[in-house]
Amino acid sequence: xxxxxxxxxxxxxxxxxxxxxxxxxxxxxxxxxxxxxxxxxxxxxxxxxxxxxxxxxxxxxxxxxxxxxxxxxxxxxxxxxxxxxxxxxxxxxxxxxxxxxxxxxxxxxxxxxxxxxxxxxxxxxxxxxxxxxxxxxxxxxxxxxxxxxxxxxxxxxxxxxxxxxxxxxxxxxxxxxxxxxxxxxxxxxxxxxxxxxxxxxxxxxxxxxxxxxxxxxxxxxxxxxxx
Ligand code: MG
Numbered sequence: 001x002x003x004x005x006x007x008x009x010x011x012x013x014x015x016x017x018x019x020x021x022x023x024x025x026x027x028x029x030x031x032x033x034x035x036x037x038x039x040x041x042x043x044x045x046x047x048x049x050x051x052x053x054x055x056x057x058x059x060x061x062x063x064x065x066x067x068x069x070x071x072x073x074x075x076x077x078x079x080x081x082x083x084x085x086x087x088x089x090x091x092x093x094x095x096x097x098x099x100x101x102x103x104x105x106x107x108x109x110x111x112x113x114x115x116x117x118x119x120x121x122x123x124x125x126x127x128x129x130x131x132x133x134x135x136x137x138x139x140x141x142x143x144x145x146x147x148x149x150x151x152x153x154x155x156x157x158x159x160x161x162x163x164x165x166x167x168x169x170x171x172x173x174x175x176x177x178x179x180x181x182x183x184x185x186x187x188x189x190x191x192x193x194x195x196x197x198x199x200x201x202x203x204x205x206x207x208x209x210x211x212x213x214x215x216x217x218x219x220x221x222x223x224x225x226x227x
Contacts, residue, residue: 002050004075004185006094007131007211013075013093016183018045018127019174020071020100024164024189031192040165040173043117045100049127050185056216057125059199063103066217068197069190070148070156070205072141073098074167075132076184083175088168091180094132095141097207099148099215100187101126104196129185130205130213138210141167145208146191150201158191160207165189 002015022041023029029036051057059066077093100121107120138144141160148156165173170186197203199219206212 002047004050004052004096004129004132007133008137013132013183015047015050015185016181017047017178018049018185018187019178020045020121020187021165021170021189025158025162025191026164027158027162027192028190028194031194036164040170042174043121045122045127045187048124049122051125051128051215053128053130053213053215055125055128056218057099057101057128059217059219060103060123061220062119063106065103065105066197067102067104067194068148068150068155068203069100069102069194070146071098071100071187071190072144072146072160072207072210073129074141074171074186074188076180076186077182079179079181080175081179083172083180085168085172088171089135091171092135092167093182094134095138095207095210096130096132097146097205097211097213098127098129098185098187099203099205099213100190101128127185127187128205128213128215130207130211133210144210145206147206148193149204150197155195156191156193158193160188162191163188
């Protein structure tokens with residue numbers, strides 16, 4: 001079972017579902033030639049997609065195009081349904097930096113055919129997440145620098161200030177549809193600058209005052225050779 005650990009202790013939490021937002025930064029919607037949505041675009045990754053820092057993202061054989069999307073991740077601390085926006089932060093346990101790894105070729109095909117994104121977004125290792133920073137050390141999640149380097153070169157650099165839908169709204173909105181449970185993760189969307197990574201690349205994602213996440217990339221064929 002996937003777990004996330006807190007930075008300040010040995011505390012860990014079993015991960016539940018990962019609820020993910022698409023197009024939550026205007027500049028990313030623009031680079032994808034997509035409209036800025038009136039309500040959140042939501043998809044789910046299974047808990048089996050989650051890996052920790054120091055792990056490797058494995059490109060499955062059915063894809064030739066793996067993209068990085070750096071995102072702020074919110075860890076839910078207690079169960080809630082129909083959570084009012086004013087109480088939303090009571091349900092937050094902490095924050096992390098994560099990567100919404102995406103099989104862009106598989107997603108593009110699914111979009112074209114009107115099919116779900118489950119494979120493109122939910123494959124094993126598609127949800128790397130850093131250690132969790134307790135929320136008491138993150139007074140304002142909407143003013144944090146968010147960045148990603150690949151092989152030491154800056155690829156994405158923005159601020160959570162540019163999020164269209166804010167954390168309190170997202171929690172209230174999602175909880176009107178899904179029961180939120182302790183251990184659920186919310187991926188809050190990526191800023192502009194998404195792009196391709198290849199087997200052998202090393203990614204370093206950072207969220208100011210929250211954490212750093214380091215993961216490599218492997219193709220499934222290279223995994224077999226290692227075994
Ligand atoms: Mg994303």
